[in-house]
Amino acid sequence: MNLSDFEIIIKKLFGAKLLEEHDEYGFTNTSNDDIQKIGYATNLSLETVEKAIQHGVDLIVTHHDAWDFLYGLRETCVSKMKEHHISHFWIHGPLDFIEFGTCTSLMETLEIDRILRYSSYSEEDGEMPGVGEYRNPLNFDTLVESMRSKLQEPVRSWKNNQKEVRRVGVLTGAGHSSAIIQKAIDEDCDTYITGEANLYTIQYAEFAGINLLVGSHTFTEIFGVKTLANKIVELNPEVIVRELKESHFEMNH
Numbered sequence: 001m002n003l004s005d006f007e008i009i010i011k012k013l014f015g016a017k018l019l020e021e022h023d024e025y026g027f028t029n030t031s032n033d034d035i036q037k038i039g040y041a042t043n044l045s046l047e048t049v050e051k052a053i054q055h056g057v058d059l060i061v062t063h064h065d066a067w068d069f070l071y072g073l074r075e076t077c078v079s080k081m082k083e084h085h086i087s088h089f090w091i092h093g094p095l096d097f098i099e100f101g102t103c104t105s106l107m108e109t110l111e112i113d114r115i116l117r118y119s120s121y122s123e124e125d126g127e128m129p130g131v132g133e134y135r136n137p138l139n140f141d142t143l144v145e146s147m148r149s150k151l152q153e154p155v156r157s158w159k160n161n162q163k164e165v166r167r168v169g170v171l172t173g174a175g176h177s178s179a180i181i182q183k184a185i186d187e188d189c190d191t192y193i194t195g196e197a198n199l200y201t202i203q204y205a206e207f208a209g210i211n212l213l214v215g216s217h218t219f220t221e222i223f224g225v226k227t228l229a230n231k232i233v234e235l236n237p238e239v240i241v242r243e244l245k246e247s248h249f250e251m252n253h
Helices: 001-014 016-021 046-054 075-083 102-109 140-151 178-186 199-208 217-235
Strands: 025-029 039-042 059-063 087-091 115-119 120-122 126-128 131-137 157-158 163-172 190-195 211-214 242-245
Touching: 001 016, 001 087, 001 217, 025 075, 039 046, 039 217, 046 059, 046 075, 059 199, 059 217, 075 087, 102 115, 102 131, 102 163, 102 217, 126 178, 131 140, 140 163, 140 190, 140 211, 157 199, 163 178, 178 199, 199 211, 217 242
Parallel strands: 039 059, 039 242, 059 087, 163 190, 190 211
Antiparallel strands: 025 087, 115 131, 120 126, 131 163, 157 211
16 A cells, blocks of 8 residues: 555545544655555654554554644654654544544443444534443443553542443543533533543532543543554555554653
8 A cells, every 4th residue: 555545545434524624634754655564553752653663664643743832743753754764644633523533432442332422523512522321321430440441541530420320421632621521411421531631620520410530632542543543454454553552651640
């Protein structure tokens, strides 16, 4: 597969409308046009580039580009990728707001039985959390332990009601806004899951009586990138994919 073939696959998977509405995607570097091995991760970082070098990856696929406000990181990563003939593609908004994306993939990982709605965005409503239901309600502590096991990190949790967990609202990554929590409450969710929290997230969840579970930004979103990588292989079985495993740096104390 070459990079043009890869672009065709991306357009086929996401569709022109979604890619036009959310233009946060593209190539950061195109140093290799012969793609036999893809490495995937949530973030573009020196860590993931080093892992790609170790594993002989031709193309890195990530959810995030290196953020502009991490001054100089993108340039350093690109320099290293050029040195080792590695291309890089990232896809942010479209992967958050597609049916198989970050939100849905996390809900499936947590074995939520019925996905009522995946996360979405519109100018009118802004970001909307995904909503799912457990067929058989479960104990809050059971869900906390399940999420810790699946993410392999110390998920933070606040039990803010006495209900068993039945309906869950999910927005992966930076879903810390109290406005998004309110949208989950409006959907009759008893529990909200996200990848970041600040004072206001925790305060409002407690005030509103909705349980709160917070993993890391990186590891609430990695399952969506994995789903994308697997779909690429389905459309081009000759390509090999592997995860470029990131450290749990957000959870270091």
